[in-house]
Each structure stands twice: as C-alpha cells, then as structure tokens.
Amino acid sequence: MSDTPSGTGCFSDGYIGQVFLFAGTFPPRGTVFAHGQVLSIAQNTALFSLLGTTYGGNGTTTFALPDMRGLEPAGVNYVIxxxxxxxARN
Structure with missing residues (x-):
C-alpha cells in the first residue's frame, strides 16, 4: 500500500471499503473512523453498493458503517x- 493519500480515495492502491488500523487522533484523508456512523447513500454510492444495510441505515437515503470501537489494540483506531x-466481484 502506498503511503501517499490520493485526493479522491483512500490511498493510490487502496480499495473502497478497506478497513485498516491507524495510529492517529484523526482519520487520514479519504477515510473515516469505523464507529458506526450513518452516511448518505447519495454521497457514498460505491461504498453503499458494497456494504448495503448490513450495519444499519434505512437503505433508502442512509447506510451505516461497522462500529469497530473496542475491537482495536490500544492507541489505534479502525478506519474505512x-x-x-x-x-472486483468474481
């Protein structure tokens, strides 16, 4: 994985929906903490197509991210x- 964030995605070779640990107090550009937030489908259509309503949301205008708080080692957070x-789907 590249260590240079791209302007529109996670990292230049990162996947939409990829979850990884980050040792920082803020999520890197192109990511959010995996804390169960509810997101807009209209603003995150690709991610919604992968996650659907597996973690919540109404499935019409919103969907939720997984809540991974408490699952990470001390001092780091999961980001998505x-x-x-x-x-690719095979």
Whole structure:
C-alpha cells in the first residue's frame, strides 16, 4: 500500500471499503473512523453498493458503517476507505 493519500480515495492502491488500523487522533484523508456512523447513500454510492444495510441505515437515503470501537489494540483506531479502487466481484 502506498503511503501517499490520493485526493479522491483512500490511498493510490487502496480499495473502497478497506478497513485498516491507524495510529492517529484523526482519520487520514479519504477515510473515516469505523464507529458506526450513518452516511448518505447519495454521497457514498460505491461504498453503499458494497456494504448495503448490513450495519444499519434505512437503505433508502442512509447506510451505516461497522462500529469497530473496542475491537482495536490500544492507541489505534479502525478506519474505512470511502474511495479508491472498486473491488472486483468474481
């Protein structure tokens, strides 16, 4: 994985929906903490197409991210990529 964030995605070779640990007090550009937030489908259509309403949301205008708080080692947080490469479905 590249260590240079791209302007529109997670990292230059990161996948939409990829979850990884980050040792910072803020999520890197192109990511959000995986804390169960509810997001707009209209603003995150690719991520919604992968997650659906697995973690919540109404499925019409909103969907939720997984809430991974408490699952991470001390001092780090799980973040999820909002953009990047769309994973192939085989």
């Amino acid at each position: 990529c909002l953009g990047g490469i769309y994973p």
